[in-house]
Amino acid sequence: MKTILEVFYLRIVGANVRYQRKETNLSRKGGDPDRMIWSLIQEKRRDSAGEAEDQEFLIHSTSWRHEKPDKVVLTYIAYSDELKFEKGKAHNLSLKKLRTLTKQSRPPRSQAELEKKVVSHAMRHIAFLIKTDDQNEFKSALSPRTIAIFKKIWVSLAGRVF
Numbered sequence: 001m002k003t004i005l006e007v008f009y010l011r012i013v014g015a016n017v018r019y020q021r022k023e024t025n026l027s028r029k030g031g032d033p034d035r036m037i038w039s040l041i042q043e044k045r046r047d048s049a050g051e052a053e054d055q056e057f058l059i060h061s062t063s064w065r066h067e068k069p070d071k072v073v074l075t076y077i078a079y080s081d082e083l084k085f086e087k088g089k090a091h092n093l094s095l096k097k098l099r100t101l102t103k104q105s106r107p108p109r110s111q112a113e114l115e116k117k118v119v120s121h122a123m124r125h126i127a128f129l130i131k132t133d134d135q136n137e138f139k140s141a142l143s144p145r146t147i148a149i150f151k152k153i154w155v156s157l158a159g160r161v162f
Contacts, residue, residue: 002027002071007040008115008122011083012149016092019119020085026074033061037076044078056080058141060129062122077122081143091115098123098153127154 003026010019022040026033037059058079065073091112098120108114127150129138139147 004071004073005033005036005040006073006075006118007037008075008077008119009044009083009085010077010079010119010122011081011085012095012146013092015095017095017098017119017123018083018085018090018092019115020090021115023073033074033076037078041078044083056082056141058126058138060122060125062125063118075118075122077126079126080141081146093119095123095149095153123150123153126150130154 004023005026006021006023008019008021010017012018022044024036024040026036041057041059059076061074061076063075065075067073093116097116108117126138130142130147130150131154133139142150
């Protein structure tokens with residue numbers, strides 16, 4: 001079975017979440033996905049603004065899914081208020097369009113629709129972590145404005161992607 005590591009780089013910009021997806025085949029590279037995520041983040045930061053520091057990013061594994069015929073996709077998010085995206089490489093999703101997905105949600109019909117569902121799920125997941133973060137482990141990587149936005153997003157648990 002093929003194992004894919006999927007990373008969504010996220011940043012709230014105005015009334016949108018800006019995101020970019022990257023994937024790598026863990027089956028070929030092997031190793032620990034938690035370590036691989038840092039390698040990918042360092043690569044992303046070198047492309048835009050130098051080395052990344054731990055406290056700049058909120059990193060979390062949000063989900064996994066099976067895709068036919070024989071692929072497992074591990075999804076991580078890497079959120080930073082400092083992320084910069086190359087022009088034309090990122091997508092936007094309105095914060096107003098983040099919605100709770102239920103078991104009745106239909107499977108996505110396109111890769112773009114799947115990505116929006118994954119981003120929506122991830123944003124609600126982060127919001128839940130921030131809401132329950134009594135130790136301030138997650139909040140240290142975020143600006144007060146971003147924390148306030150995430151607190152407004154949270155209405156329920158992240159739900160299923162599909």
